[in-house]
Amino acid sequence: xxxxxxxxxxxxxxxxxxxxxxxxxxxxxxxxxxxxxxxxxxxxxxxxxxxxxxxxxxxxxxxxxxxxxxxxxxxxxxxxxxxxxxxxxxxxxxxxxxxxxxxxxxxxxxxxxxxxxxxxxxxxxxxxxxxxxxxxxxxxxxxxxxxxxxxxxxxxxxxxxxxxxxxxxxxxxxxxxxxxxxxxxxx
Amino acid sequence: xxxxxxxxxxxxxxxxxxxxxxxxxxxxxxxxxxxxxxxxxxxxxxxxxxxxxxxxxxxxxxxxxxxxxxxxxxxxxxxxxxxxxxxxxxxxxxxxxxxxxxxxxxxxxxxxxxxxxxxxxxxxxxxxxxxxxxxxxxxxxxxxxxxxxxxxxxxxxxxxxxxxxxxxxxxxxxxxxxxxxxxxxxxxxxxxxxxxxxxxxxxxxxxxxxxxxxxxxxxxxxxxxx
Amino acid sequence: xxxxxxxxxxxxxxxxxxxxxxxxxxxxxxxxxxxxxxxxxxxxxxxxxxxxxxxxxxxxxxxxxxxxxxxxxxxxxxxxxxxxxxxxxxxxxxxxxxxxxxxxxxxxxxxxxxxxxxxxxxxxxxxxxxxxxxxxxxxxxxxxxxxxxxxxxxxxxxxxxxxxxxxxxxxxxxxxxxxxxxxxxxxxxxxxxxxxxxxxxxxxxxxxxxxxxxxxxxxxxxxxxxxxxxxxxxxxxxxxxxxxxxxxxxxxxxxxxxxxxxxxxxxxxxxxxxxxxxxxxxxxxxxxxxxxxxxxxx
Numbered sequence: 284x285x286x287x288x289x290x291x292x293x294x295x296x297x298x299x300x301x302x303x304x305x306x307x308x309x310x311x312x313x314x315x316x317x318x319x320x321x322x323x324x325x326x327x328x329x330x331x332x333x334x335x336x337x338x339x340x341x342x343x344x345x346x347x348x349x350x351x352x353x354x355x356x357x358x359x360x361x362x363x364x365x366x367x368x369x370x371x372x373x374x375x376x377x378x379x380x381x382x383x384x385x386x387x388x389x390x391x392x393x394x395x396x397x398x399x400x401x402x403x404x405x406x407x408x409x410x411x412x413x414x415x416x417x418x419x420x421x422x423x424x425x426x427x428x429x430x431x432x433x434x435x436x437x438x439x440x441x442x443x444x445x446x447x448x449x450x451x452x453x454x455x456x457x458x459x460x461x462x463x464x465x466x467x468x469x470x
Numbered sequence: 471x472x473x474x475x476x477x478x479x480x481x482x483x484x485x486x487x488x489x490x491x492x493x494x495x496x497x498x499x500x501x502x503x504x505x506x507x508x509x510x511x512x513x514x515x516x517x518x519x520x521x522x523x524x525x526x527x528x529x530x531x532x533x534x535x536x537x538x539x540x541x542x543x544x545x546x547x548x549x550x551x552x553x554x555x556x557x558x559x560x561x562x563x564x565x566x567x568x569x570x571x572x573x574x575x576x577x578x579x580x581x582x583x584x585x586x587x588x589x590x591x592x593x594x595x596x597x598x599x600x601x602x603x604x605x606x607x608x609x610x611x612x613x614x615x616x617x618x619x620x621x622x623x624x625x626x627x628x629x630x631x632x633x634x635x636x637x638x639x640x641x642x643x644x645x646x647x648x649x650x651x652x653x654x655x656x657x658x659x660x661x662x663x664x665x666x667x668x669x670x671x672x673x674x675x676x677x678x679x680x681x682x683x684x685x686x687x688x689x690x691x692x693x694x695x696x
Numbered sequence: 697x698x699x700x701x702x703x704x705x706x707x708x709x710x711x712x713x714x715x716x717x718x719x720x721x722x723x724x725x726x727x728x729x730x731x732x733x734x735x736x737x738x739x740x741x742x743x744x745x746x747x748x749x750x751x752x753x754x755x756x757x758x759x760x761x762x763x764x765x766x767x768x769x770x771x772x773x774x775x776x777x778x779x780x781x782x783x784x785x786x787x788x789x790x791x792x793x794x795x796x797x798x799x800x801x802x803x804x805x806x807x808x809x810x811x812x813x814x815x816x817x818x819x820x821x822x823x824x825x826x827x828x829x830x831x832x833x834x835x836x837x838x839x840x841x842x843x844x845x846x847x848x849x850x851x852x853x854x855x856x857x858x859x860x861x862x863x864x865x866x867x868x869x870x871x872x873x874x875x876x877x878x879x880x881x882x883x884x885x886x887x888x889x890x891x892x893x894x895x896x897x898x899x900x901x902x903x904x905x906x907x908x909x910x911x912x913x914x915x916x917x918x919x920x921x922x923x924x925x926x927x928x929x930x931x932x933x934x935x936x937x938x939x940x941x942x943x944x945x946x947x948x949x950x951x952x953x954x955x956x957x958x959x960x961x962x963x964x965x966x967x968x969x970x971x972x973x974x975x976x977x978x979x980x981x982x983x984x985x986x987x988x989x990x991x992x993x994x
Contacts, residue, residue: 430519469514642840649896667937669960
């Protein structure tokens with residue numbers, strides 16, 4: 284996964300703020316070129332979210348699914364929130380749909396606690412963020428998803444509970460579990 | 471560091487505790503260095519999480535998106551990129567069919583295995599005559615070359631049919647067969663030093679019977695090919 | 697990035713629905729006493745609970761292209777899945793049935809939970825955990841890659857895994873438990889016949905030893921721990937090649953040297969009524985008074 288950070292994307296990525304305001308409206312009318320602008324602007328954040336929630340598994344494929352879903356649903360964007368926020372929620376939904384059909388979910392909250400004891404000590408890299416991303420991938424699936432949603436993406440427990448069909452209590456417990464595991468890795 | 475205290479640290483950090491509990495935790499933190507250290511560490515984790523920057527993928531994904539735009543209308547249904555072939559829990563059509571058929575067979579083989587306790591205290595024939603097995607493996611006594619033939623038959627069946635099984639299942643079966651092989655090897659090595667040892671002889675026999683039983687179960691999972 | 701409360705409220709209101717919130721199937725079918733339930737689900741989750749009605753409610757969540765069939769048979773009721781285009785996708789079932797209903801649940805990739813059934817249960821999968829709470833008659837719980845748990849069963853228990861642990865609690869009736877790469881833990885057992893075997897795993901047993909009962913525990917690479925009441929009547933046969941034996945009890949006829957290097961060591965407690973065979977190639981055999989100290993984690 285470290286290699287990903289060392290390669291730049293094929294096409295320069297415009298900042299989301301540089302996208303013309305009517306790109307969404309044009310894309311909603313079927314303008315593929317406008318849609319591509321949206322894709323390029325939002326790809327890093329969408330792909331990062333997907334990659335972190337899935338520990339990199341099928342991240343590219345799922346990211347593509349997100350943008351195809353965006354193409355289908357963009358006409359329903361009402362502009363009541365920022366487009367970025369709306370897209371973000373759509374991406375989370377696509378990932379969770381995949382989790383449900385994967386059926387690994389039932390075991391995800393029961394994986395072993397001591398995985399970090401099996402990992403070598405984190406290398407001294409210049410990029411603590413890269414180390415942290417690698418550590419995220421090693422978390423048990425359920426704890427990682429909740430950590431990403433709460434601490435990285437800013438969802439609240441009651442929203443996570445609704446998204447993942449768990450209780451808010453489970454969300455809190457798994458978040459704490461993830462944090463306690465990650466702090467060992469940062470030592 | 472008490473578990474009760476550390477369990478509440480995240481809720482404390484996120485301001486999710488009721489007032490009275492928050493006061494309790496604060497009072498404890500004032501006196502407990504371990505817990506206050508843990509809290510600082512959790513804060514660092516949260517801060518690092520919040521500072522993570524988005525990173526694009528290594529390759530441009532647009533070539534895989536654009537063709538699907540023309541085939542999936544807006545407000546339509548999502549066209550899967552691939553027919554779930556890369557799911558963590560994925561299985562192909564033949565695997566589903568094979569697993570479904572094989573489970574019926576596995577039930578019979580598994581009951582045989584468990585009814586016989588999975589081990590032999592002497593050297594009886596391995597296979598009970600009532601086993602509804604699909605494999606035409608000749609039942610064999612453990613001291614009999616036919617046992618080795620039975621093992622070889624089943625290993626061949628599994629090798630031939632492994633492509634029909636989910637790779638993760640194959641890996642699990644192989645690692646467990648390896649565990650049994652290791653037990654067999656250790657028993658054999660001990661027997662070389664103590665060939666008249668009754669326990670070692672029966673333990674080796676048990677281990678070999680476990681291998682045969684697991685191979686039967688694995689071969690029945692393949693199902694439909696043998 | 698923290699999303700403000702106001703923006704969130706709009707997002708929650710406006711964001712496209714990710715999946716069907718309501719189930720695709722919700723049917724209730726009346727059944728006659730004595731009917732058996734057969735569930736065949738290729739992949740997904742099957743949760744069965746009970747109620748005091750003579751009917752079966754089937755709630756299922758799945759993709760639109762997957763169909764759930766619920767049909768009466770001569771034996772009772774059969775639930776299955778199929779795909780409108782190719783194989784069935786995964787289906788999550790929540791089934792409520794009368795406690796007297798015997799059931800059989802099969803499917804290659806299932807997580808199965810059965811809670812409250814007071815009849816025969818048979819659950820078999822390749823990848824997935826099987827958890828059965830209750831059950832009587834014959835309770836069969838089998839997986840290859842998943843954990844098997846049976847709690848409070850009354851009757852013969854057949855528990856089998858390959859790559860995971862088996863846990864049996866509060867059971868009466870014969871027990872046969874087998875795995876290759878997992879521990880077997882049995883607590884609150886009141887049984888006349890227990891047979892447990894693993895290769896890479898520990899075996900732990902807490903329970904009563906019935907007069908003339910038969911107990912056989914065998915592992916290659918693990919420990920065996922038994923937690924027994926103060927008074928027992930049992931004849932212990934120990935076999936270990938590279939391991940050791942430790943006991944809280946004073947055993948008559950016990951010769952420590954016999955127990956080394958795989959020779960059979962026989963010792964008696966009380967009148968020696970129950971027959972207990974304990975074998976481990978390389979681990980430790982421990983007999984404890986009271987709760988068993990859990991064997992060391994592998």
